[in-house]
Amino acid sequence: MGRANSCNVLSAELTPREIWRFTRNGSRCVPAGQKAVGLTEPLPANWVAKGWSHLWNPRLNVAWLPDEKVFLRVLHLPPCEESEVVSMVEFQLEKLSPLPITQIVWTVELVPTAQSAPGTPRTVLVLIAARDEVETHLGALEANGYLADRLELPMVHELVARAVTENSAWVYPRKDGENNSCVIAWWFGGVLQQVSLFRLTTEENWERELSDQVAKVSWAGEVEGWFTTPFKWHLVADEATASSWLSVVQRVAEGTVDVVLPKPWAEIASASAVQAMRNGMNPGLLPAEKAVKYQQQFTERLWMRGLGVVALLYALVVGAYLGALQYRIYQRNALTAKVDDLDAEYKKTVQLGEKIKVVETQISLRFAALEAWKAIVVNMPEELTLTDLSFSTGTRLNVVGTVGQNSVHKVTDYTEALSKLTVNGRTLFKEVSVAGTRRAGANFSWTFNCELAGGGL
Numbered sequence: 018m019g020r021a022n023s024c025n026v027l028s029a030e031l032t033p034r035e036i037w038r039f040t041r042n043g044s045r046c047v048p049a050g051q052k053a054v055g056l057t058e059p060l061p062a063n064w065v066a067k068g069w070s071h072l073w074n075p076r077l078n079v080a081w082l083p084d085e086k087v088f089l090r091v092l093h094l095p096p097c098e099e100s101e102v103v104s105m106v107e108f109q110l111e112k113l114s115p116l117p118i119t120q121i122v123w124t125v126e127l128v129p130t131a132q133s134a135p136g137t138p139r140t141v142l143v144l145i146a147a148r149d150e151v152e153t154h155l156g157a158l159e160a161n162g163y164l165a166d167r168l169e170l171p172m173v174h175e176l177v178a179r180a181v182t183e184n185s186a187w188v189y190p191r192k193d194g195e196n197n198s199c200v201i202a203w204w205f206g207g208v209l210q211q212v213s214l215f216r217l218t219t220e221e222n223w224e225r226e227l228s229d230q231v232a233k234v235s236w237a238g239e240v241e242g243w244f245t246t247p248f249k250w251h252l253v254a255d256e257a258t259a260s261s262w263l264s265v266v267q268r269v270a271e272g273t274v275d276v277v278l279p280k281p282w283a284e285i286a287s288a289s290a291v292q293a294m295r296n297g298m299n300p301g302l303l304p305a306e307k308a309v310k311y312q313q314q315f316t317e318r319l320w321m322r323g324l325g326v327v328a329l330l331y332a333l334v335v336g337a338y339l340g341a342l343q344y345r346i347y348q349r350n351a352l353t354a355k356v357d358d359l360d361a362e363y364k365k366t367v368q369l370g371e372k373i374k375v376v377e378t379q380i381s382l383r384f385a386a387l388e389a390w391k392a393i394v395v396n397m398p399e400e401l402t403l404t405d406l407s408f409s410t411g412t413r414l415n416v417v418g419t420v421g422q423n424s425v426h427k428v429t430d431y432t433e434a435l436s437k438l439t440v441n442g443r444t445l446f447k448e449v450s451v452a453g454t455r456r457a458g459a460n461f462s463w464t465f466n467c468e469l470a471g472g473g474l
Contacts, residue, residue: 026292027043029081039290079166090143168303174288400424
């Protein structure tokens with residue numbers, strides 16, 4: 018087998034269409050499924066579509082071309098290597114083709130022979146199709162999402178599958194919808210000599226049309242030297258087809274005709290898959306530019322899918338980041354609101370504490386004022402006379418009085434005593450200013466300030 022690990026084969030003539038799936042199992046090609054698909058139904062995408070996995074696990078899509086779209090030519094080449102066959106056919110292609118070379122696509126199929134002696138010519142079957150017919154057929158396949166890697170004629174597998182050793186003519190009736198055609202393969206000496214594929218009209222004309230074709234081949238064969246003995250005739254047809262054709266072929270052959278059952282379509286599809294997987298990417302009748310186009314489409318589709326996946330991942334990452342960012346912002350705002358609430362509570366608490374402190378100070382000042390009055394009065398020497406006592410800013414006392422001329426030093430002693438006074442173990446006055454004196458007539462006037470310690474008691 019080639020490097021392909023799976024293969025699809027799509028019929029062209031069956032109604033409904035048949036698609037077969039094959040996989041490689043070691044050196045064998047084994048069936049993996051079969052489906053009937055109507056002409057207007059889409060093909061199963063999981064069978065025919067290709068994705069990333071098919072870069073390392075290749076899949077081939079093989080399509081069949083209707084028989085009437087192809088011209089068949091038998092060519093006998095000198096003994097040569099298989100790799101030289103294509104170039105040798107190309108030299109004779111202009112003579113073989115019924116159409117200009119630029120308007121055709123072609124391929125070559127090797128035909129086995131019963132002769133094996135050295136120097137035996139190599140027999141090949143040249144398949145030629147009109148390029149516009151092929152492109153029309155490929156366009157219909159593309160519309161169904163089927164990009165073919167290989168385009169071939171299923172009849173070839175029927176022609177070359179039998180080991181023919183006798184001089185014989187094999188008739189293959191074909192029917193595609195309302196169209197009837199016929200293929201006749203002529204074998205002489207175990208070598209395929211001629212293949213005729215021609216269209217038929219109405220059933221009453223089949224005998225005449227078949228006779229005309231046989232006459233042409235017999236004349237050509239006599240000229241070429243291989244139509245020298247009577248041929249044994251074979252009709253390859255199922256029971257229903259044989260009932261219509263057997264009498265016609267018998268009259269043309271003027272003798273006995275053997276009826277041979279054709280190979281089942283599934284068997285022909287298997288042979289088609291085996292050949293495709295063995296030959297790798299051999300496109301058959303598929304134009305080279307189409308093969309390149311399909312490969313480019315496959316590559317571009319993978320790139321677009323890859324970019325789509327990257328874009329999706331990027332969007333997911335950005336979305337996750339933005340989601341996480343929004344969550345963090347929400348947490349920050351919640352924390353800020355909580356801090357604001359706590360700050361407001363703290364400020365209320367501080368304000369309440371300040372109010373309590375003011376109230377406590379006011380309460381304590383009541384008692385401190387009384388203690389200050391008492392201390393000033395009790396500790397005042399007899400020589401001093403108090404004339405005025407007043408509070409300022411709640412904690413400072415202004416003390417004013419008079420003293421005789423001979424007792425001025427008592428004022429200093431008095432202020433020092435006040436600065437050392439304590440009540441309940443606490444200093445009563447935080448500060449006592451030095452007394453100031455001035456003459457007032459026969460006596461002296463004195464004054465000093467006292468500040469209650471700690472805002473009061």
